[in-house]
Amino acid sequence: MIRIENLNKSYGRLAVLRDVTLSIPRGRITALVGPNAAGKTTLVKSILGLVRPGSGRIVIDDHPVNRDPVYRERIGYMPQQPAFPDNLKVRELLAFMDDIRGASEGVAAGPFDRAPGRDLIDTFNLSDSMDRRLGTLSGGTRQKVNAAVAFRYGADLLLLDEPTAGLDPLARTRLKEVIAQERERGTTVLVTSHVLSELRELAEHIIYLVDGRLEVSSSVTDLLRQTGAADLEQAVARLMAESAESAESVTDTQRPGAVGEAG
Amino acid sequence: MSVSARIARYELRDVSRGRWLIVYVALLFGLAQTLLALEADTTRALAGLINVVLIVVPLVGLLFGTLHMYGARDFNRMLLAQPVGRRELFNGLYAGVALPLAGATILGLGLPLVVGALGDSSALAGVARFLGVAVVLTLASVSLSFLTSVAVRDRAAGMGVAVLIWLSLSVLYDGVLIAAASTLPSAALERPALIMTLLNPIDTARVLLLMQFDGAALMGYTGAVFRNFFGGTTGTAVALLTLTAWIILPLLLARRIFRRSDL
Numbered sequence: 461m462i463r464i465e466n467l468n469k470s471y472g473r474l475a476v477l478r479d480v481t482l483s484i485p486r487g488r489i490t491a492l493v494g495p496n497a498a499g500k501t502t503l504v505k506s507i508l509g510l511v512r513p514g515s516g517r518i519v520i521d522d523h524p525v526n527r528d529p530v531y532r533e534r535i536g537y538m539p540q541q542p543a544f545p546d547n548l549k550v551r552e553l554l555a556f557m558d559d560i561r562g563a564s565e566g567v568a569a570g571p572f573d574r575a576p577g578r579d580l581i582d583t584f585n586l587s588d589s590m591d592r593r594l595g596t597l598s599g600g601t602r603q604k605v606n607a608a609v610a611f612r613y614g615a616d617l618l619l620l621d622e623p624t625a626g627l628d629p630l631a632r633t634r635l636k637e638v639i640a641q642e643r644e645r646g647t648t649v650l651v652t653s654h655v656l657s658e659l660r661e662l663a664e665h666i667i668y669l670v671d672g673r674l675e676v677s678s679s680v681t682d683l684l685r686q687t688g689a690a691d692l693e694q695a696v697a698r699l700m701a702e703s704a705e706s707a708e709s710v711t712d713t714q715r716p717g718a719v720g721e722a723g
Numbered sequence: 724m725s726v727s728a729r730i731a732r733y734e735l736r737d738v739s740r741g742r743w744l745i746v747y748v749a750l751l752f753g754l755a756q757t758l759l760a761l762e763a764d765t766t767r768a769l770a771g772l773i774n775v776v777l778i779v780v781p782l783v784g785l786l787f788g789t790l791h792m793y794g795a796r797d798f799n800r801m802l803l804a805q806p807v808g809r810r811e812l813f814n815g816l817y818a819g820v821a822l823p824l825a826g827a828t829i830l831g832l833g834l835p836l837v838v839g840a841l842g843d844s845s846a847l848a849g850v851a852r853f854l855g856v857a858v859v860l861t862l863a864s865v866s867l868s869f870l871t872s873v874a875v876r877d878r879a880a881g882m883g884v885a886v887l888i889w890l891s892l893s894v895l896y897d898g899v900l901i902a903a904a905s906t907l908p909s910a911a912l913e914r915p916a917l918i919m920t921l922l923n924p925i926d927t928a929r930v931l932l933l934m935q936f937d938g939a940a941l942m943g944y945t946g947a948v949f950r951n952f953f954g955g956t957t958g959t960a961v962a963l964l965t966l967t968a969w970i971i972l973p974l975l976l977a978r979r980i981f982r983r984s985d986l
Contacts, residue, residue: 471985505985508803509803510803510985511985529807531806533806539797539800539801539804543795544798544801545734545737545795547736547741548736548737552736556733557805559733560726560729560730560807561805609801619804
């Protein structure tokens with residue numbers, strides 16, 4: 461389980477995470493949603509140690525996230541915009557990643573060992589691209605390589621930032637199947653996506669951030685009951701509408717003469 | 724093999740396959756070959772090459788290193804999502820960029836010069852000294868490029884700073900020195916000029932290289948002072964130490980910033 465306690469992060473005067481406290485349940489798929497600039501990517505980057513929090517802490521299974529990179533052995537990460545060295549071939553990139561993972565002590569399991577029977581290269585139709593340089597690949601194929609790297613090491617925790625962006629319908633379906641298989645395996649998955657219909661069949665828990673603040677952290681079932689929505693997409697749409705309304709009312713009360721108007 | 728060495732190995736492969744490096748080798752080879760064809764012997768060709776190398780090598784090191792670091796930013800995030808420490812990544816990146824550039828310098832300049840100097844031991848010694856200084860200058864300029872790219876977040880501004888550093892060290896510096904020389908008496912310049920030389924890696928390299936020829940005689944009174952200082956063992960050692968400091972100090976500072984910054 462990931463526990464985030466009183467996490468704050470600012471870039472200069474801009475606060476991107478404001479006193480965020482939440483838990484991400486183990487072995488379940490959690491959707492991290494919110495409007496643009498809600499702080500979703502910063503939260504994921506904080507878990508990875510790419511962003512140093514201003515205050516607060518993150519604990520993964522009783523191990524606090526600090527500068528020791530060992531905890532990342534258990535993490536698979538799919539960034540929003542995959543960028544790879546242009547002149548390496550896909551095969552070489554995967555060997556590079558294997559090399560790095562193998563370099564850390566304690567990684568006994570090699571690629572695929574912990575997820576038997578799954579060949580990600582075939583799953584994402586990458587066989588024909590293995591000897592092509594990464595700089596020559598289309599955005600969609602790069603995203604497939606991105607997925608292959610993230611799922612390759614049988615991680616206990618998967619952090620997927622907009623994983624379906626740029627994928628064709630077939631690859632998108634395959635990716636969702638792979639995520640579902642990970643759920644069966646007991647992997648903890650945190651996924652951010654703007655396309656809520658993608659998360660509908662997958663997400664069991666939801667975290668909703670607005671303007672760096674945690675608005676909702678609940679199971680999808682509870683959220684549907686509370687909002688009276690038919691599905692996740694509708695529930696989140698209602699949450700977003702509520703947030704927009706409350707932001708408008710705050711703006712109204714802050715406007716000169718707003719008290720008089722309200723009264 | 725350490726994590727840094729593994730990263731350096733793949734970086735090196737990526738950089739070595741890039742067009743930039745091939746063009747750089749061809750440029751240096753062409754310059755050396757042209758001067759060899761124009762001059763009667765290797766020593767005279769070397770003397771002619773010094774000024775060209777003092778301009779081209781730092782410029783390419785600064786621009787290539789800065790461009791590469793900005794281009795690799797997203798992939799660096801991905802590498803840091805693996806069990807890789809920032810120190811290891813930084814060391815691997817530096818080796819992966821600086822070594823192929825140093826190799827290109829040796830190959831592009833060394834091949835024609837060594838062939839031209841074959842059979843003449845004193846000319847060969849001169850070529851070795853020349854290549855050694857060119858490599859040290861390459862490593863120092865890559866260090867400065869790494870410092871630039873981690874200290875300046877914006878890519879365009881960073882490229883501007885890299886060009887400004889090169890311009891200051893190779894053009895503006897000369898202007899200041901000429902202005903000082905034309906307004907102050909030679910005796911008053913003696914010590915400040917020595918200090919200024921040691922504060923500029925390009926000038927330190929220039930003096931180290933010129934000392935092997937009679938070029939210092941052309942520099943008048945200050946030239947004689949330089950010859951006395953840099954011509955001796957202590958002076959050469961101080962110059963080499965200064966150049967080494969120009970490699971190490973910016974690199975340590977850059978690594979310190981890299982380890983603490985948000986990515």
